[in-house]
Amino acid sequence: DQQVKQNSPSLSVQEGRISILNCDYTNSMFDYFLWYKKYPAEGPTFLISISSIKDKNEDGRFTVFLNKSAKHLSLHIVPSQPGDSAVYFCAASGGDSGAGSYQLTFGKGTKLSVIP
Amino acid sequence: EAQVTQNPRYLITVTGKKLTVTCSQNMNHEYMSWYRQDPGLGLRQIYYSMNVEVTDKGDVPEGYKVSRKEKRNFPLILESPSPNQTSLYFCASSSLGETQYFGPGTRLLVL
Numbered sequence: 001d002q003q004v005k006q007n008s009p010s011l012s013v014q015e016g017r018i019s020i021l022n023c024d025y026t027n028s029m030f031d032y033f034l035w036y037k038k039y040p041a042e043g044p045t046f047l048i049s050i051s052s053i054k055d056k057n058e059d060g061r062f063t064v065f066l067n068k069s070a071k072h073l074s075l076h077i078v079p080s081q082p083g084d085s086a087v088y089f090c091a092a093s094g095g096d097s098g099a100g101s102y103q104l105t106f107g108k109g110t111k112l113s114v115i116p
Numbered sequence: 117e118a119q120v121t122q123n124p125r126y127l128i129t130v131t132g133k134k135l136t137v138t139c140s141q142n143m144n145h146e147y148m149s150w151y152r153q154d155p156g157l158g159l160r161q162i163y164y165s166m167n168v169e170v171t172d173k174g175d176v177p178e179g180y181k182v183s184r185k186e187k188r189n190f191p192l193i194l195e196s197p198s199p200n201q202t203s204l205y206f207c208a209s210s211s212l213g214e215t216q217y218f219g220p221g222t223r224l225l226v227l
Contacts, residue, residue: 006158009156034215036218041220041221042220042221043120043206043208043218043219043220043221044159044206044218045218046215046216046217049215089158089159102147102149102164102166102210102212103161103164104161104216106151106158106159106160107158108156108157108158109158109159
């Protein structure tokens, strides 16, 4: 059973416009959410995160929104740039102070293409 | 420079020939993990380690072994590789409360 879902395998956006990537989760124990970005031939790199005590976190052009009641989070990229073209993975962690605090459960990823 | 390194980056092997993929981190992280990435399946965890001599299974451990004899190293062992283990493998490490840092990946082809 998939606990973190990214239902859009791909997304195309014009340069300068907003990119919105969505993620849903089912496990109520998740309390920390992250977005990773992955370019071909490289490992995923951390982009932005949000704790469950917040509903928004912003870092430059990137904003993550969390709706706990809907178990939904989204990543907004404004304005989108061609260099943002990559695969974006949503991930979640949580639970007890043991392994659950370290473990990340990933979605399947969304491939973003920003068209110049 | 803080980093996670993996070797080799690319490997072609044949069914049944034992292989080891090494992973090393220089950040003194207690937690290390192995993932595999397959098309349409995202990142799936194979094994993880909370500290030296402490390892546990992830979501897809079948056909793999790991060891954690030193804090910085976490090798992934395929005792008898099969074609369904053809994949892109990532090692990651972190400390509690920090994000995971990923290595550059190892692309494995098992013929």
